[in-house]
Amino acid sequence: MAMPTPTLRPLSCWKSLLRHARHQKVATRSLTTYHKSVTFSKYEIPTPGASIEVTRKIKTYPPPQSPAQKFKEPLKDFTKHQISILDPTGARTHLFSKTNPEAAKVGDILLVRLKTGDPFAGVCINIRRRGVDTGILLRNELTRVGVEMWYKIYSPNVEGIEVVQRREKRARRARLTYLRKPKHDMGSVQNIVLAYQRSRGAMRGSVQEKKGGKKGKGKKK
Amino acid sequence: MAPKLPTTWGAIQLPPSFLLPDILLPLTAKRGVKYGWTTAPARGKPNRFNQKTAGLPVLEHSPAAALKRKDFTLPLRTGALAVKKGMTALYDPETGVRTPCTVLQVDRLQVVAHKTRAKHGYFAVQMGSGWKHPSNVTRPVLGHYAGAGVAPKRQLAEFRVKDERGLLSVGQSVGPEWFLEGQFVDTRSNCRGMGFAGGMKRHGFKGQPASHGNSKNHRTMGSSGPSQGAGSRVHPGKRMPGNMGGQQVTVQNVRVLKVDAEKGLIVVNGCVAGPKGCVVKVQDAIKKPWPVIPSVVEEIKDVLKETAKA
Numbered sequence: 001m002a003m004p005t006p007t008l009r010p011l012s013c014w015k016s017l018l019r020h021a022r023h024q025k026v027a028t029r030s031l032t033t034y035h036k037s038v039t040f041s042k043y044e045i046p047t048p049g050a051s052i053e054v055t056r057k058i059k060t061y062p063p064p065q066s067p068a069q070k071f072k073e074p075l076k077d078f079t080k081h082q083i084s085i086l087d088p089t090g091a092r093t094h095l096f097s098k099t100n101p102e103a104a105k106v107g108d109i110l111l112v113r114l115k116t117g118d119p120f121a122g123v124c125i126n127i128r129r130r131g132v133d134t135g136i137l138l139r140n141e142l143t144r145v146g147v148e149m150w151y152k153i154y155s156p157n158v159e160g161i162e163v164v165q166r167r168e169k170r171a172r173r174a175r176l177t178y179l180r181k182p183k184h185d186m187g188s189v190q191n192i193v194l195a196y197q198r199s200r201g202a203m204r205g206s207v208q209e210k211k212g213g214k215k216g217k218g219k220k221k
Numbered sequence: 222m223a224p225k226l227p228t229t230w231g232a233i234q235l236p237p238s239f240l241l242p243d244i245l246l247p248l249t250a251k252r253g254v255k256y257g258w259t260t261a262p263a264r265g266k267p268n269r270f271n272q273k274t275a276g277l278p279v280l281e282h283s284p285a286a287a288l289k290r291k292d293f294t295l296p297l298r299t300g301a302l303a304v305k306k307g308m309t310a311l312y313d314p315e316t317g318v319r320t321p322c323t324v325l326q327v328d329r330l331q332v333v334a335h336k337t338r339a340k341h342g343y344f345a346v347q348m349g350s351g352w353k354h355p356s357n358v359t360r361p362v363l364g365h366y367a368g369a370g371v372a373p374k375r376q377l378a379e380f381r382v383k384d385e386r387g388l389l390s391v392g393q394s395v396g397p398e399w400f401l402e403g404q405f406v407d408t409r410s411n412c413r414g415m416g417f418a419g420g421m422k423r424h425g426f427k428g429q430p431a432s433h434g435n436s437k438n439h440r441t442m443g444s445s446g447p448s449q450g451a452g453s454r455v456h457p458g459k460r461m462p463g464n465m466g467g468q469q470v471t472v473q474n475v476r477v478l479k480v481d482a483e484k485g486l487i488v489v490n491g492c493v494a495g496p497k498g499c500v501v502k503v504q505d506a507i508k509k510p511w512p513v514i515p516s517v518v519e520e521i522k523d524v525l526k527e528t529a530k531a
Binding site for chain 2: 058059060061062063064065066067068069070071074075077078079082085086115131132133152154155156157
């Protein structure tokens with residue numbers, strides 16, 4: 001360590017002192033102690049050359065039991081259940097079933113008896129089959145005005161549906177909307193319905209007398 | 222001439238250089254572009270006092286404020302994933318009132334993961350339904366299911382909940398009995414996609430006349446705005462032809478009419494967006510009082526009794 005001995009310029013000793021300190025700092029920077037590396041990773045890095053056993057298989061679990069697999073068509077079941085509640089005897093279903101040759105068809109004159117209000121009769125011009133939502137469209141003429149009414153056949157408000165008169169020939173259309181045209185309009189079917197109701201009343205009387213006379217074609221409930 | 226300083230100056234033993242304060246050492250560059258990102262002085266804390274914004278309401282742009290805003294509308298418990306099976310009707314045997322309804326089916330619904338405030342910034346429950354063959358699932362996703370201890374799922378969806386009390390344990394099965402008959406729910410599903418639709422179908426534009434000199438422009442949208450000056454541009458958001466449908470539609474306040482745990486059915490009032498077979502997210506309605514779940518009430522019965530006494 002060279003000690004400067006300034007005599008003439010006392011402050012110049014600072015320069016050499018500081019230079020010396022700077023060099024020393026650079027020199028001490030390279031002096032390091034032993035440092036053990038610390039890994040912050042969760043996983044240990046394997047030493048090269050070591051055999052690694054890796055499980056490539058991922059565990060999978062079996063699917064739990066599913067009601068959806070057992071009941072693949074819940075809507076069908078649901079509709080069936082609803083119909084069984086609304087139509088316990090199955091008479092209404094039978095009346096509009098496609099397999100029943102005696103079923104009500106388009107073109108027939110139907111009478112719908114309601115729980116509340118007057119019964120409505122008219123020519124059936126459309127049967128919309130939608131399970132529990134099945135409906136029929138009846139057309140009649142009241143006070144010289146054409147009237148059409150939709151009735152849901154399974155509705156609790158519908159007490160009974162009767163076939164008043166059948167069409168002589170099976171209709172070759174699914175929907176007889178042409179009956180709305182003046183050329184084909186059947187007009188009022190009130191007379192036919194009244195005659196039917198009268199004969200029914202008479203028959204009912206005779207049935208009560210005879211006990212077990214022949215019942216009308218129409219089905220109740 | 223300057224007075225002569227004692228020559229003993231240099232004899233002063235200096236402490237080691239690393240003990241010397243930095244200011245005594247010559248300046249070496251510490252800050253600069255090559256030493257770091259910025260050369261600007263380190264920013265201190267802003268002064269809390271005498272601010273220009275003092276007295277103004279606090280801006281609510283923080284995640285915490287967002288959660289607080291949502292606090293009122295976030296459901297307390299998770300929802301369910303279901304598949305729309307179709308529509309039918311229910312009749313009231315007494316009054317004869319017909320109620321149109323949609324039948325939804327829940328299939329192997331389980332909790333797959335949680336989202337927490339600490340880790341993700343919000344609370345949510347990830348639910349999965351259905352089943353997917355493991356060979357059709359990528360390995361990262363398979364690992365996700367394996368971590369939850371559930372079978373691979375066909376559908377995954379998140380249901381946000383208010384706080385950690387709504388986090389159902391992972392692996393827990395949820396059936397249709399999760400909902401009570403008579404309660405209200407919100408349903409979310411993707412509606413039927415219409416593809417690229419014109420203005421008439423998509424926005425109900427009137428179209429153009431069939432005649433009066435109109436030529437080959439009967440269903441086109443016509444003008445898209447005025448011309449000249451400020452009008453000579455098309456405004457952003459101008460309704461035009463484009464892709465229609467296929468987006469998520471929420472139907473709020475749908476009443477649950479029936480619940481069938483055996484068949485996995487939820488029957489809800491009215492219609493739900495989307496075709497048959499679409500995935501429907503069902504959760505407690507946010508615009509109705511939260512439902513009172515009997516099992517939950519059973520758990521906190523004692524607490525309720527104590528509060529009633531006090």
